[in-house]
Amino acid sequence: MTIARVEMVADTAVGADRPDDRALDHEFAAGAEGSLERLYRSVSPLVHTLALRALGDATEAEDVTQQTFVSAWRTREGYDPDRGSARGWVVGIARRRIADALEARTRERRRLEAVRDESPPAIADPLAAETERILVRGEVERLGPPRDQIVSLAFFEGRTHEQIAERLQMPLGTVKSHLRRSLLALRRGLEAADASL
Amino acid sequence: MRHCDDETLAALALGEPVDAADATHVESCDTCARELSALRATAASLVDAGTSGPLVAPPTSVWAGIAAEVASEAEPRPAPVVPLTAARGARRRREPGHMFRPWVVGAAAAAGVVIGAFGISLLTRDTVPEQTLVAQAALSDLASEADAGTARVEQRSDGTEVLVVDTTVPSDPDGALEVWLIDPDVVGMVSLGFLTGDHGEFEIPAGYDVVSFPIVDISVEPADGDPTHSGDSITRGILES
Incomplete structure (x- = not known):
């Protein structure tokens, strides 16, 4: 009993595991009004950044983002909230759209090269590593305040726990507790993100 | 250790x-x-x-484009349901042109999935979870206006809301009995599933609540493969908190 109570207190202090996301998953599956917009607010920066880095073209990235969400809405009956988050599902659609756009581009380039009789350049794949980094960024953003900021300061900006505590006017123990719980949540989140692709 | x-x-x-x-x-x-x-x-x-830059939100024009594309495929159509005063004798099937908007059908299909999962969890659950009464309604037979039992909305300890229906079902209905929640304008609605006895429990899908969908409706649905409301309501009640 004592252990359970201590964990409950910690949960209240540090924030439970994104119950809003679960509600949104079910609302989106049911086609509830406003659910697409809320999903868009939540995951469009991740989708747009993935498209932008992969395609390197602002117009194409915006087009892929738009088509991803339209497609998600039209095919939502194929989405099952019991099998994963709507976020993960949308990112999966986005990655297929991006792959399609790259594929179309490769075909076009090969066609031109055949005409010019040039050999194709070696295709490097720095994209996979960058995609992974963007997905991690997306998971951090999803933690929500104050955990997203604490994790950004600790890992992206290399601040010490003491510096973070001072900057956010937060007890040092609370900062450490947020970081531990964020790490656990991110591990689960990244596993789920990988599983849904 | x-x-x-x-x-x-x-x-x-x-x-x-x-x-x-x-x-x-x-x-x-x-x-x-x-x-x-x-x-x-x-x-x-x-x-x-940390070696990658922060995420870049798309410009606002992207959402405008999505909203326009999605809106163009969900044009509102006339209200498909008979008014609250409809009596059972007034049997009329809607014309095919008066189909529900697609999202209502989608919502009904998704609700079916949720209810299926819930039915299984009920069977496997050892103990009855704690419940809180959220709202209740006295049901009336629409033909005779006689008392036809009760409907209650209960909140389970895990936060889900469940509609519990206790009513006397007709001994020989002309089809399956389907349970719906309907909004006060009798325009939007969601199917909760089929009633197969005098007692039924139906999980209310997330996004629907008794304030927005206060009318409990039981309809007779012929086995014609049409997922929309038949218009043949036999029992109704209004949920009050």
């Missing part, structure tokens, strides 16, 4: 000091060592993500 708890493993992965007993345990326990290694990998991927 017991395995290390998650918090302890996270502390180790972050390079924080932990109890000596935990530190010793993790060195000799494969399970805990594997967990620790996975958490360290997560920490390393966070450091790596």
Whole structure:
């Protein structure tokens, strides 16, 4: 009993595991009004950044983002909230759209090269590593305040726990507790993100 | 000894000091060592993500484009349901042109999935979860206006809301009895499932609540494959908190 109570207190202090996301998953599956917009607010920066880095073209990235969400809405009956988050599902659609756009581009380039009789350049794949980094960024953003900021300061900006505590006017123990719980949540989140692709 | 708890493993992965007993345990326990290694990998991927720039939100024109595309395929159509005063004798099937908007059908289909899952969980559950009464309604037979039982909305301990219907079902209905929640304008509605006896329990899908959908409606649905409301309501009641 004592252990359970201590964990409950910690949960209240540090924030439970994104119950809003679960509600949104079910609302989106049911086609509830406003659910697409809320999903868009939540995951469009991740989708747009993935498209932008992969395609390197602002117009194409915006087009892929738009088509991803339209497609998600039209095919939502194929989405099952019991099998994963709507976020993960949308990112999966986005990655297929991006792959399609790259594929179309490769075909076009090969066609031109055949005409010019040039050999194709070696295709490097720095994209996979960058995609992974963007997905991690997306998971951090999803933690929500104050955990997203604490994790950004600790890992992206290399601040010490003491510096973070001072900057956010937060007890040092609370900062450490947020970081531990964020790490656990991110591990689960990244596993789920990988599983849904 | 017991395995290390998650918090302890996270502390180790972050390079924080932990109890000596935990530190010793993790060195000799494969399970805990594997967990620790996975958490360290997560920490390393966070450091790596720092080399990439922050996420870039799309310009507002993108949402406008999505909203326009989605709106163009969901044009409102006339209200398909008979008014509250409709009597059972007034049997009329809607014309095919008066189909529901697609999202209502989608919502009904999704609700079916949820109810299916809930039915299984009811069968496998050992103890009855705690419940709170959210709203209730007295049901009336629409033909005779006689008392036809009750409907209650209960909130389970896990937050889901369930519609519990107790009514006397006709001994020989002309089809299956379907339970709906309908909004006050009798325009929007959601199917909760089929009533197969005098007592039925139906999970209310997330996004629907008794304030927005206060009318409980039981309709007779012929087996014609049409997922929309037949217009043949036999019992109704209004939920009050």
